[in-house]
Amino acid sequence: MRLSGLFPLLAMASFAVTTACSNAPILSNAEKLARAGEAAASQMQQNALVTADQYTLLKDAVTFDAAFSGDPGNPSTSNFLQQETQIQSKLSVYAGMLGQLAGAYAALGDLAGSDASGNFSSAIGMLCSSGNTLLAALNEAQQIPADACTGLPAGGGLIIRAVQAQQVASASDQIEAVLKTLIPVLDDSATRTLIVLNSELVQRQIISTVKELYASGVYTCSPLLDELGAPLGLKTISGVDAVVRNNRNLRNGCLAFVSATARETAGSVGAAYDTSIAGLKALIPLHDSLRAGAPLDLTAISAIITSLRELAARLQPFKR
C-alpha cells in the first residue's frame, strides 16, 4: 500500500527529469546564442559609433580650414555642417538599433539562465521601437510585425523548465522576426553606398585641413620615416624636418602616406558596414537551429566578430 502511494510521485519526478533533460539543450543553446548575438551587436554598434566620433573632428577641421583660408563665416560652411548633422542623426539611429539588439540578446541570455521574462519583454519592446525609428529614418513604409514586439507572460519565481524553454523559444523567434524585417532594408546597396560616400566626404575635409597644416610646416614626417627604416635598422637624423621641407619629392612622399591612410580608413567604413550586415544574417540560422533543437554552429558568427574587432582597430585613426 505504501509503495503504491509512491507511484504518482515517481511518475511526476520521472516526467520532470525527462522534461528537464529535453529542455536542457534549448536553454543552454539559447545562452550560447545570446552571448554570440550580444557580442556581435555590441561590436557592430561600436563600429557604427566611430562615424559619430568623426563628426566632432570634422567640425574642428572645417572651422580651422575656413579661418586658415581667410574665409570664416562662409554660409556654405554652416550649410555643410548642418547637412552632416542631419546625416549623423540618421546614422545614430542605426547605431542605437544595434545597441538595443545587443540588449535584447542579453535579456534572452537572462531568460535562458533564470526566469527573467520581464527583462526580455522590456528589451524586445525597446528593440522594436528603435527598429521602427530606423525604418522611418530610411523612409521605409514597413514596420516590424506587432507580434514580434509583444512582451512574454511573467513566469513567476518557480517557473518550470518546460515553460521557461517555451518562453526562450518565443523570445528567440521574436528577435529573429525583427532581424528579418531590418536586414533587407539595411542590405540595400543604395544605403550602403551613401553611408560610405558620406564617410569619404567627411574624411576628405579632415585630410584637407591636415594637408594644409603639413604644407605650413607644423607637422614632422619623422615618425613615418622611422617606421619605414626601423626593419633595416635605420633611423632619421636630427634636423630631418628641414631636409624634408626643402625637398619637394620627400614632401610629396609624406603627403601620399597621409592620403593612403585616409583611403584605407574610408574603405574600412564600407567593410565594417558589410561585415555588420553579414553578422546580422549569420544570426538567422542560429535562431533556426535553436527552434529545431539542433546544435548551434557558431563558427561563422565568431569569425565575423573577430573581423569586426579588426576593422574597429583600423577605424581608430579617425576616432576621437
Next chain:
Amino acid sequence: MPTAVKVAQSLQQAADAASDAFDAAVAVDPNGDFSKLHDAKITAAALAAAAINKALDGDPAVADIQKKLDAVTNEIRSKLDTLQEIQQFLRLLNELVQFATQVSKFFV
C-alpha cells in the same frame, strides 16, 4: 537614367576634386590667399552632403547634367599636376561648382 545615389556619387567626386585642387594650391604656397578657393571647396562639399542627405530619404529623378559635372571633375583631376596659378585653379573650380549646383537642384 542615373539614380539619386549615382548623382550623389558624382557630387562627392566633384567635392573630392575640389579638395585636391585646393590642397595642390596650398602646397605651392601655404601663405597665399585661399578665400575664393575655399569658397569653391566648401560649396562643393555642402552640395555633396545635401545630395547624400536627400538620397538617404528616397530616390528622386535626375538629369544628364551629371555628365557635364563628371567631365569638369575629370578635367580638374587631369590638370592638377600642371596648374600652378591660383587663378587657374579658381576658374576650373568655379565651373565645377556651377555644374554641381545645377545637379543638386534635382534633389529639391
